[in-house]
Amino acid sequence: MNAPQSIDRSGEGVTPASVLRPEVLAWRAYHVADSVGMVKLDAMENPYALPADLQRVLGEALAKAAINRYPDPSPASLKALLRTKLGLPPEAEILLGNGSDEIIQILCQAVARAGAVVMGVEPSFVMYRVSAAAAGLRYEGVQLRPDFSIDEAALNAAIDEHQPALLFLACPNNPTGNLFDREVVRRVIARAPGLVVIDEAYHAFANATYLGEIARARNVVVMRTLSKLGLAGLRLGFLVGTAEWLGELDKLRLPYNVNALTQIAATVALEHLDVLTDQARAILAERSPLATALAELPGVTVFPSDANFITFRVPSAIGTFAGLKARKVLIKNLHGAHPLLANCLRVTVGTPAENRAFLDALTAALRGVEETAATSPREQ
Numbered sequence: 001m002n003a004p005q006s007i008d009r010s011g012e013g014v015t016p017a018s019v020l021r022p023e024v025l026a027w028r029a030y031h032v033a034d035s036v037g038m039v040k041l042d043a044m045e046n047p048y049a050l051p052a053d054l055q056r057v058l059g060e061a062l063a064k065a066a067i068n069r070y071p072d073p074s075p076a077s078l079k080a081l082l083r084t085k086l087g088l089p090p091e092a093e094i095l096l097g098n099g100s101d102e103i104i105q106i107l108c109q110a111v112a113r114a115g116a117v118v119m120g121v122e123p124s125f126v127m128y129r130v131s132a133a134a135a136g137l138r139y140e141g142v143q144l145r146p147d148f149s150i151d152e153a154a155l156n157a158a159i160d161e162h163q164p165a166l167l168f169l170a171c172p173n174n175p176t177g178n179l180f181d182r183e184v185v186r187r188v189i190a191r192a193p194g195l196v197v198i199d200e201a202y203h204a205f206a207n208a209t210y211l212g213e214i215a216r217a218r219n220v221v222v223m224r225t226l227s228k229l230g231l232a233g234l235r236l237g238f239l240v241g242t243a244e245w246l247g248e249l250d251k252l253r254l255p256y257n258v259n260a261l262t263q264i265a266a267t268v269a270l271e272h273l274d275v276l277t278d279q280a281r282a283i284l285a286e287r288s289p290l291a292t293a294l295a296e297l298p299g300v301t302v303f304p305s306d307a308n309f310i311t312f313r314v315p316s317a318i319g320t321f322a323g324l325k326a327r328k329v330l331i332k333n334l335h336g337a338h339p340l341l342a343n344c345l346r347v348t349v350g351t352p353a354e355n356r357a358f359l360d361a362l363t364a365a366l367r368g369v370e371e372t373a374a375t376s377p378r379e380q
Contacts (some may be wrong), residue, residue: 323365
């Protein structure tokens with residue numbers, strides 16, 4: 001007679017709820033909207049593809065990639081190209097990341113001591129808060145003024161109270177699009193007891209940079225990405241700062257974090273940087289007419305932008321956003337993200353044809369919202 005088989009109960013009772021941190025269980029994953037078949041103006045991307053001749057050069061270079069080998073862990077030639085092509089300070093060091101998102105993670109991990117605080121202004125880039133929480137840090141957001149400028153008194157008070165180890169300031173700011181007053185930022189840098197990270201993701205569209213502050217202030221680093229310039233698919237970000245800071249931060253960078261294909265493609269693109277800068281100029285040429293056209297629509301308030309997107313307020317963001325999606329135009333609904341963004345939407349500056357399609361769809365969507373409001377029964 002065969003002996004009864006034992007039942008394997010290994011792992012029984014082990015669930016995500018029994019193992020993972022409560023705050024992780026409570027989070028929602030970062031949502032990326034489905035853009036298939038849409039005029040895609042929701043993610044601040046460069047709308048222009050590379051020219052055919054540059055595509056061929058890129059293809060030939062990528063075909064030679066030694067993908068059977070690990071990538072260069074710290075590609076000196078790519079760093080040198082970034083330095084010369086983007087005018088980075090010759091004395092500064094460069095830390096490469098898998099997009100600026102990885103660099104934000106590294107920064108948060110590096111300061112993750114018990115009781116340490118990460119600070120930023122609100123509203124701003126959501127990944128500052130997310131990465132701080134992921135590292136087990138407390139995040140303190142200081143609300144901007146209604147015009148999206150820094151409330152210096154409030155920020156100073158928060159700095160004095162919380163003594164942040166890390167302070168993020170995006171210049172221009174996302175999702176508001178504006179540059180902060182330079183002298184205010186300088187005073188904040190001088191007051192901050194920890195490291196100040198100036199995020200220049202949209203530097204290609206703003207006539208401003210804080211690279212000079214690296215030599216002027218010991219507690220400043222500047223973060224950039226090539227995504228907005230036209231290379232979003234490569235996921236290459238970088239941090240610029242002194243060897244004193246970057247030498248320590250580099251200890252947290254995962255080995256081979258920038259893959260071989262990205263290194264090759266970024267090198268080819270930087271060697272033909274004039275193509276990308278010409279595309280950036282084309283985007284800038286569209287920004288002002290698009291903002292003017294938006295401001296002429298009834299009920300629309302447009303906020304100034306120094307980036308490749310425009311944030312604007314409408315009578316009903318939810319209804320207008322739905323109307324745009326129904327007309328196959330995808331932008332970003334900011335309503336609900338922060339009280340200052342009530343009924344706000346954000347649109348990426350696209351090609352002339354995309355911008356025209358957006359304006360036509362927006363005009364129709366606004367009209368639909370107005371007609372719905374007029375026919376809806378009023379509360380007694």
